Amino acid sequence: MAYETISATPLSPNIGAEIGNIDLTKPLGNRQIEELHQAFAQYQVIFFRDQKIDHEAHKALARQFGELHIHVGPSTESVPVAGEPEVRALHFDANSERVAGEVWHTDQSCAAIPPLGSILYLHTVPPDGGGDTMFASMYAAYDALSDRMKGYLDKLTATHDGRKVFGPNAPVNIHPIVAKHPISGRKLLYINRGQTSHINEVPRDESDAVLGFLYQHCAHPDFQLRFRWKPDSIAFWDNRCTHHRAIWDYYPNVRSGFRVQIKGSAAPVAA
Ligand code: SIN
Numbered sequence: 001m002a003y004e005t006i007s008a009t010p011l012s013p014n015i016g017a018e019i020g021n022i023d024l025t026k027p028l029g030n031r032q033i034e035e036l037h038q039a040f041a042q043y044q045v046i047f048f049r050d051q052k053i054d055h056e057a058h059k060a061l062a063r064q065f066g067e068l069h070i071h072v073g074p075s076t077e078s079v080p081v082a083g084e085p086e087v088r089a090l091h092f093d094a095n096s097e098r099v100a101g102e103v104w105h106t107d108q109s110c111a112a113i114p115p116l117g118s119i120l121y122l123h124t125v126p127p128d129g130g131g132d133t134m135f136a137s138m139y140a141a142y143d144a145l146s147d148r149m150k151g152y153l154d155k156l157t158a159t160h161d162g163r164k165v166f167g168p169n170a171p172v173n174i175h176p177i178v179a180k181h182p183i184s185g186r187k188l189l190y191i192n193r194g195q196t197s198h199i200n201e202v203p204r205d206e207s208d209a210v211l212g213f214l215y216q217h218c219a220h221p222d223f224q225l226r227f228r229w230k231p232d233s234i235a236f237w238d239n240r241c242t243h244h245r246a247i248w249d250y251y252p253n254v255r256s257g258f259r260v261q262i263k264g265s266a267a268p269v270a271a
Contacts, residue, residue, distance in 0.1 A: 012225040015137035017043035024051045045237040062260045069115040069261035094252030101246040105194025110162030115261040119236045122257035125229045130250035136243040138188040140223040161197040176270035187271040
């Protein structure tokens with residue numbers, strides 16, 4: 001697909017592109033915004049380099065895609081910024097006991113309407129590398145299943161239990177296992193190791209075995225890319241069709257930045 005106002009350099013066959021020819025610290029033109037939407041839909045996760053954005057520019061980019069989402073449930077790994085409830089700080093250093101997102105997951109899949117996407121901006125990254133984020137395409141994961149497995153999963157639902165990660169007051173919701181993306185119409189696998197607890201329509205042992213297979217399948221390198229952060233980089237992922245996982249290999253160094261999330265427009269729909 002051709003772009004006129006931005007550049008889009010694919011980073012792997014199944015997922016991800018680096019977007020260039022854009023300055024996110026300045027107001028964007030209508031055509032640039034249209035092309036960002038196009039690239040987001042095409043690549044599922046888009047990256048930007050050398051963008052020293054403040055909270056206003058961060059929120060302005062997110063608002064081009066929808067209303068801002070406010071994180072549901074407690075979390076110790078990300079904290080709201082004072083006076084900016086939609087902006088959460090992710091700061092990890094020698095005092096951290098854990099970091100956000102170390103298990104493959106979809107953000108807040110435990111919510112009735114999970115966020116559409118997340119925009120993570122890091123201003124500080126470890127000096128010797130490390131702290132990458134991995135992303136995986138759930139379109140590619142679905143497409144690679146056998147027809148028999150696709151048939152088995154069709155019409156099944158899974159419980160997404162936020163208490164697995166966020167503690168006792170987090171939401172619990174049921175979503176279809178095979179969902180249809182609201183924009184692309186493509187089928188995708190909608191389960192994740194972080195928050196899915198069980199498949200509802202089968203015995204627990206069967207659920208554990210099938211989910212175990214699916215988690216392993218979704219983590220296949222063919223569906224992934226690994227993003228190497230530099231200071232002032234941004235990752236913007238479509239939370240409806242991707243998984244991501246943060247790598248904590250940089251202790252005791254500092255990795256720090258801010259995340260804004262965009263509200264979803266509807267609960268995941270069965271394909
Ligand atoms: C997250 O799961 O939202 C954190 C991702 C990261 O820090 O790379």
